Amino acid sequence: MTPPVTSPTEQTKPEKQRKMVQLRFVLWPIAIIVAAIVLLGVMGALAPKPEKKPFTVKAPLVEVQDITSSDVQFVIASQGSVLPRTETVIVSEVSGQVVSVSDKFIAGGFFKKGEQLLSINDIDYQVALLQAKARLHVAEAALMEEKARVEQAKEEWGLTGKSLSDAPALALRKPQLQKAKADLEAAQADVQAAQIKLERTKIVAPYDAMLKTKHLDIGQFVGVGGQIATTFAVDYAEIRLPVKFQDIDFLSLPKINNTDALQGSRVDLHIDVLGQQQTWQAQLARYEGVVDMNSRVHYVVAQVDDPYNLFSENRPYELRVGTFVNGDIYGKTVTDITAIPRAAVRGANSVHLVTSKNTLDVREIDILRGDANYVYTRDKFAPDERLILTKLELPVNGMDLRVVNDQSPTGIEQDSAQTDVNNNVSVNGETND
Known part of the structure; x- marks a missing residue:
């Protein structure tokens, strides 16, 4: 039996219906997304804009101290062991x-x-x-x-x-x-x-x-x-103290044939005994006059009388032979010197100053000598300049500053409550959503 013959038009009609159904499932989600975007845009345009509030960038708050010059007797730190004189x-x-x-x-x-x-x-x-x-x-x-x-x-x-x-x-x-x-x-x-x-x-x-x-x-x-x-011998002991080359000029050292010129130069010897620092007063006895070939240091010799307290009982502790001690050698007195705390020195030889207008002045100084706590300079400073002790995170020469317990200059808001001196760069202000 011969199967019925269908025309090409009748064959393509179901295929078109299937394609229309698939296209509907694709277009509806796209339409929904587009409608949502349009709706959000309209709502955003109609919503009230937030009120803008100005914010104030406050100048860094710093702690300062006055700069004064005075006569300074230099003290050279050294160390050595107690040795018998004989x-x-x-x-x-x-x-x-x-x-x-x-x-x-x-x-x-x-x-x-x-x-x-x-x-x-x-x-x-x-x-x-x-x-x-x-x-x-x-x-x-x-x-x-x-x-x-x-x-x-x-x-x-x-x-x-x-x-x-x-x-x-x-x-x-x-x-x-x-x-x-x-x-x-x-x-x-x-x-x-x-x-x-x-x-x-x-x-x-x-x-x-x-x-x-x-x-x-x-x-x-x-x-x-x-x-x-x-x-x-126990009548007196000696301490051989090394002195660096750069510190020699700050000691009054005589010629090797003139030991009397050293007599009376004060040396303080320190050791820790039972958690407390004990001090013995000594004096320079002589200068060896030779530079050590290995360490390139000079040596002076301090003398302390009766280290074992055998002839007097003025001290509660003995300074035994072989004890390692720290020594402070009192040297020359230099006039018109400014002592700057070492913590206030920035970099190798820079300091931060507050001018009379409460602005920052970054200045390099000529350091005469330094020790563990201070550096000393002969540089001159204006009477109204003050030394900044606070470390600034982003120092810019000429920037405005606020000084602790000081009235602010015109145009700079003073924070009456000293909240955090170490917070050097602070931005105070809020923005409301």
């Missing part, structure tokens, strides 16, 4: 066994000058002294005998009838007499030497000293030149 290794000049030692013959023991540290067996030296005295007595007797023979020789020469001046030396026994006198002097010297050696068996302190190290003890044998102990 340290001695005591050696024996005789040999023998140590037979007794002092109860204070220990590290840290204190001895007065001439006080005995220990003794060496002296029996051999006592015998030597007795022998020397015996030889002395023999020499004395020989001299007496020779003097008698000289007198006898003179009498015998007188029997010849000739003058004594014509007598030969041998006839009057002059050489024999001279030899007897020399033998006596030698015997006296032997006695003195034996006495000295006997005394040297008693080892005594050469000065007021503290025992640092002992090298032997009772019962040990010591030879000539053997080390006995190491001591150091």
